[in-house]
Amino acid sequence: MKLYFNPQSRALIAKWMLDECGAQYELAPIDFAKREHKSPEFLQINPAGKLPALVDGETKVFENAAICLYLAEKFPAAKLAPQVGAKERGxxxxxxxxxxxxxxxxxxxxxxxxxxxxxRGWTDLETVKDVIERELGDGPYLFGDWFTAADVMIGSMFIYMRTWGGPLGRPKLEAYADRLLARPKVFKLGT
Ligand SMILES: N[C@@H](CCC(=O)N[C@@H](CS)C(=O)NCC(=O)O)C(=O)O
Structure with missing residues (x-):
């Protein structure tokens, strides 16, 4: 598998997921300054010309959420998603x-x-915070003790938000971000 990657991008999320899966993969560096992400070759992989994108044999996947869904299914032994038919799946x-x-x-x-x-198709950030606080419940993760790809996706958003926007102003979400950042395979921003 090949992950098209730049460390200054959201491709860190897909890389975290690959690492949580224990996947073997290579990183294909993309230079934003050289606009490699807008090259005809790369647009064949991600027509939106954005990172990340994953290539697995003949399969091409773009958008972090799609990549995480794909990997969770490809690596069922990592137990990062409820199986089809499980009550938690929806x-x-x-x-x-x-x-x-x-x-x-x-x-x-x-x-x-x-x-x-x-x-707009979304709510303001304070409402999002209310939703995720409720979804977290007593935690520690979105599915209780079970760490899933949903934590990779939702947690990454709050980690990015805190890095670029300052404190989240919600002790429960701060503790959630800290808990995720303590996982050995998580990305470190700014390194
Ligand atoms: N929702 C997308 C966001 C992708 C995205 O915006 N990537 C940025 C890097 S963080 C990018 O490639 N920007 C370059 C550009 O649009 O020119 C995902 O999660 O994959």
């Missing part, structure tokens, strides 16, 4: 999609100081 899929359809854009709005009117 909530798991919802949280995976929620991570980039609502948490990521809400975070972007906050960092860029944009309004989030209700006509």
């Amino acid at each position: 909530r798991y899929l919802s949280l995976m999609v929620y991570s980039t359809s609502q948490v990521e854009p809400a975070m972007g709005d906050k960092l860029l100081k944009f309004e989030t009117p209700p006509q």
Whole structure:
């Protein structure tokens, strides 16, 4: 498997997932300054011209959430996702999609100081924080003691948010981010 990668990008999330899976893979460096992510070759892999992208044989996957869903299924022994038919599966899929359809854009709005009117497909960041606090419950992870790909996706958003936007202002979410950052395979931002 090959992960198209730049350490200054969200490709760190896909790399964390690969490492949690115990996958064998190579990193294919992409130089943003040289606009390698907009080259015709790379657009064949990710038509959006963004990182990350994963190639596994004939299979191409882009978008972090899709990559994490793909890897969780490819490495079932890592137990990073409820199996098809398990009662937790619906909530798991919802949280995976929620991570980039609502948490990521809400975070972007906050960092860029944009309004989030209700006509948009997502809520403002404070509402997202309320949702995730409720979903976490007593934790330690989104599925209790079970660490899943949903923690990789949702947790990464809060780790990025805290790094670029300062304190989250929610002790429960701060503790969640700290807990994830204590995992040996997690990425370290700014290194
Ligand atoms: N929702 C996407 C976000 C991907 C994304 O925005 N990647 C940025 C790097 S953090 C990128 O490649 N930006 C370069 C560009 O758009 O020119 C994902 O999770 O994969």
